[in-house]
Amino acid sequence: MTETTPAILPPETFQRRLLEWFDVHGRHDLPWQQQRTPYRVWVSEIMLQQTQVTTVIPYFERFMARFPDVAALAGAEQDEVLHLWTGLGYYARGRNLHKAARVVMDEHDGEFPVHSLDAMAGLPGIGRSTAGAIIAQSTGRRAVILDGNVKRVLTRLHGVEGWPGRPAVERRLWALAEHYTPHQRVVDFTQAMMDLGATLCRRGQPECGRCPFEADCVANARGEQKRFPEPKPRKASPTRQTLMLLLQDEQGRVLLQQRPSSGLWGGLWSLPQFDDMASLQAWLDQHAGTAELATAWATFTHVFSHFRLEITPQPARVTRLDSVAEGWHWYDPAEPASIGLAAPVKGLLEALQPFTLSAPAGHASAPD
Structure with a gap:
């Protein structure tokens, strides 16, 4: 195997290529991209955790029909929230969604604290990346994201060794995400990063020939796309x-x-x-x-x-x-x-x- 030195692209080059690709091939008509509010973006981001877009869309639409705003969600019983979550899996997400809605109503006067990354990340069920996505997607302010799709893009592009859940590897990926995130067109950029990972740089069969970073990707140059990102060390499932x-x-x-x-x-x-x-x-x-x-x-x-x-x-x-x-x-x-x-x-x-x-x-x- 020939070693390939990972080259960090100038941020302007990365942003230009990504956004040019997104303008033509990105997803622009998802339900949560319409009438963007912190509430709608938040619900979509939680539902999309470890779940595909095609699965989420009908759940999101039913959820919005019943709970059109955070006050409606906070005022509901947990049973009704989990009823609408049934079949979506990872039910702690639904419970935390309900808890967070009540925190927003009780402690933030019904307004999401999108002015502060730390305040957003402090809500139940919201971590650093999800908080960044909500802020970027609902306000257009610069915020960095590092969800599973972004991790896959960056580990392949730069040949980042190690399981992304390890602190040292995660710090490296956050630094790369910070390096590439622009101050302009932040809404489109964050969506483009997620779309690139979800539609081209897929886990199973990436379509490297259509990727705007094909010529710069370490994993592609080595023919090791499936090796990155490295999986979590597995224990035998009882x-x-x-x-x-x-x-x-x-x-x-x-x-x-x-x-x-x-x-x-x-x-x-x-x-x-x-x-x-x-x-x-x-x-x-x-x-x-x-x-x-x-x-x-x-x-x-x-x-x-x-x-x-x-x-x-x-x-x-x-x-x-x-x-x-x-x-x-x-x-x-x-x-x-x-x-x-x-x-x-x-x-x-x-x-x-x-x-x-x-x-x-x-x-x-x-x-x-």
């Missing part, structure tokens, strides 16, 4: 098992339990979970002695970022159950409540047929 109780009453309603506010599926509603059949049966004996168990559905796997969860749905039918306490809810699939549901639970409820203890036809296993 596998856990759980039984999910699908307890239906005579009306076809299903018993749900709200998860703790932090941790797995924090604040969402889920089916009661048990480590084994003995603990599940003990719970039924205590709370639903008349319950009738059916054959368990096929086990399926739900993959999280740090572990795999093997879920076995266990249907049961009960003719009578004492009124449930706070934190429990009888969910009617025919008239679903506006509550946040864990993704695999939502799939199970959609597959469940009322008044039956059998797996739905065509579902050898529950949907993932």
Whole structure:
């Protein structure tokens, strides 16, 4: 392999090439680019974290229709916020979005503190890069960003070694981002950096032949595009098992339990979970002695970022159950409540047929 010395381009050269490319090939009609406000930009930036634009667009539009401003969001119940977040994943983002809206209302008189990078970064769920993106995109003031797309562009362009999560590597990337960020056309520049990483300098198959920096890119010169950025050192993903109780009453309603506010599926509603059949049966004996168990559905796997969860749905039918306490809810699939549901639970409820203890036809296993 021939070593290639990473050359730092003059900022004016970098900016000119990038913006010329963006003017022709960039994305200019995304929903959050219309009627730009700190609120709309903020919601879009949080939704776009680790999520593709095509996935986010319908969620963003539904969210804006229900919560058109920060006051509406702050005044809502968390359940309703998580209901609109269901299926988008990484639910801590939705909880933090709700918390941040209340902080903006209570501590900033309903106005986002876009005058201060530190104040923005101090809101729940907002880090340095997201704060910079909100400020740049909503006010046009110079602010530096370093999201996943920008990291990928810069590590490839300069052949930056090491996992970007390491402090020394991250400092190097922030210095490069600072070097290239202009004082003019900041809105377009920050969008262009994100677009370049999302549409050309992609993780899997980058289109180097269409890139305005093809001739200057260290990774391209070495033929090592897929090597950069270096991945996080991996640990073996553990596998856990759980039984999910699908307890239906005579009306076809299903018993749900709200998860703790932090941790797995924090604040969402889920089916009661048990480590084994003995603990599940003990719970039924205590709370639903008349319950009738059916054959368990096929086990399926739900993959999280740090572990795999093997879920076995266990249907049961009960003719009578004492009124449930706070934190429990009888969910009617025919008239679903506006509550946040864990993704695999939502799939199970959609597959469940009322008044039956059998797996739905065509579902050898529950949907993932």
